[in-house]
Each structure stands twice: as C-alpha cells, then as structure tokens.
Amino acid sequence: MSRLFRRTNVIFLTVLGLLLVGGAVAFAQHNATLTRVLAGRTNIVTAADEPSVLAEVPSNRPLIKLVLAAAIERDNKTIPVEVAGAVSPGEVVNFTLNSVNEGSAPAREYRAVGQIPPGTTFVANSAPVDAAIQVRYSIDGGQEFSSIPMIDEKQADGTIKRVAAPVSMYTQVRFEWADALAPGGKLVASYQVRVK
Numbered sequence: 001m002s003r004l005f006r007r008t009n010v011i012f013l014t015v016l017g018l019l020l021v022g023g024a025v026a027f028a029q030h031n032a033t034l035t036r037v038l039a040g041r042t043n044i045v046t047a048a049d050e051p052s053v054l055a056e057v058p059s060n061r062p063l064i065k066l067v068l069a070a071a072i073e074r075d076n077k078t079i080p081v082e083v084a085g086a087v088s089p090g091e092v093v094n095f096t097l098n099s100v101n102e103g104s105a106p107a108r109e110y111r112a113v114g115q116i117p118p119g120t121t122f123v124a125n126s127a128p129v130d131a132a133i134q135v136r137y138s139i140d141g142g143q144e145f146s147s148i149p150m151i152d153e154k155q156a157d158g159t160i161k162r163v164a165a166p167v168s169m170y171t172q173v174r175f176e177w178a179d180a181l182a183p184g185g186k187l188v189a190s191y192q193v194r195v196k
Contacts, residue, residue: 061105072084092194123191132178
C-alpha cells in the first residue's frame with residue numbers, strides 16, 4: 001500500500017510541477033475532481049519482472065487536463081517563456097489556459113484559475129469575456145472572487161466609501177463557463193500580466 005501511496009504522490013507532484021510555468025500556477029476546480037480522480041483509481045496492474053503500473057480507469061467522471069502556456073511579448077515577437085530567459089520591467093506575459101475533458105462525463109460548473117505572479121500586475125481588460133464565459137478576480141489570494149473586487153477607501157471627510165480595487169491588487173483571475181465541458185471538449189482562456 002505504501003508503494004501505491006508513493007506512486008500516487010509522485011504522480012500528483014509531477015502534475016503539480018507541470019502546472020508551474022514562469023512563477024505562475026493554474027488551478028482547475030470542479031467539485032474536488034482531483035480528489036475524486038486520485039481516490040477513484042480502479043485498476044492496478046502488476047507484473048513480476050516490472051515495477052507496479054498504475055492504470056487510471058475513470059468511470060463516468062470528468063477528468064480535466066489543464067495546460068498553462070506562457071509567452072513574452074518582446075521586439076514585436078511572441079516568445080515562449082521557456083526560451084525567453086529573464087523578463088524585464090514593462091514586458092507583458094501572455095498566459096493561456098487550455099482545458100480538455102479527457103473523462104467520460106461532462107464537467108459541470110468548471111472553473112480555471114490563473115495566478116497573477118508576484119512582481120507582476122494584471123493587464124486590465126486582457127481576459128476576454130463573452131456570453132459563454134464569466135471572468136472574476138480575487139484580491140485576497142483566492143478566498144473570494146468578484147467581477148469587480150471592491151475595497152474600502154477613506155474619503156477626505158473621514159467617511160469610508162466602497163470603490164473598485166485597482167488591478168494592481170489582483171492576485172488571481174478565474175474563468176467560469178456557462179455550459180458543461182463535454183467529454184472530449186476543449187476550452188481556452190487567456191490573460192496578460194505586466195512585469196513591474
């Protein structure tokens with residue numbers, strides 16, 4: 001059992017490592033899908049001469065594969081972050097979240113969360129929206145999301161007024177789709193940050 005636990009841990013850490021790109025992390029949220037997928041492994045195949053092989057057979061569940069890609073705008077070119085090297089103040093990083101449902105059931109109320117890395121600021125209006133997608137932002141590390149995060153601002157007369165938070169306070173951007181992500185379906189979301 002401990003070998004299975006170690007193998008599951010390695011898989012989890014590998015998946016988590018794949019999501020780390022240039023200091024940014026994307027999270028997929030769907031009713032604790034990750035927990036259900038890890039707990040829902042149904043077939044373990046072993047061979048005497050080979051190490052244990054963990055075969056994943058999801059049964060009537062969504063299984064979202066989320067890939068985060070990042071590119072830098074530099075010298076009128078878009079350069080993948082993997083080859084861009086160090087970024088400079090003022091440069092813009094384009095993040096793209098590609099979601100694919102590799103499971104056998106629709107992912108209802110699917111959401112993808114992109115991080116605003118420390119040392120960067122969200123670029124206003126860079127997360128395109130339409131009738132099928134809502135974009136919400138967090139200013140408190142992902143505890144709460146709103147289409148327009150609000151803060152208290154002290155006025156000259158000493159009163160407190162609720163005003164829209166500046167984009168420099170944004171810590172995450174969350175994409176929410178109106179329709180379920182069908183098996184085999186793909187969704188793409190994007191946003192930009194500027195290096196401080």
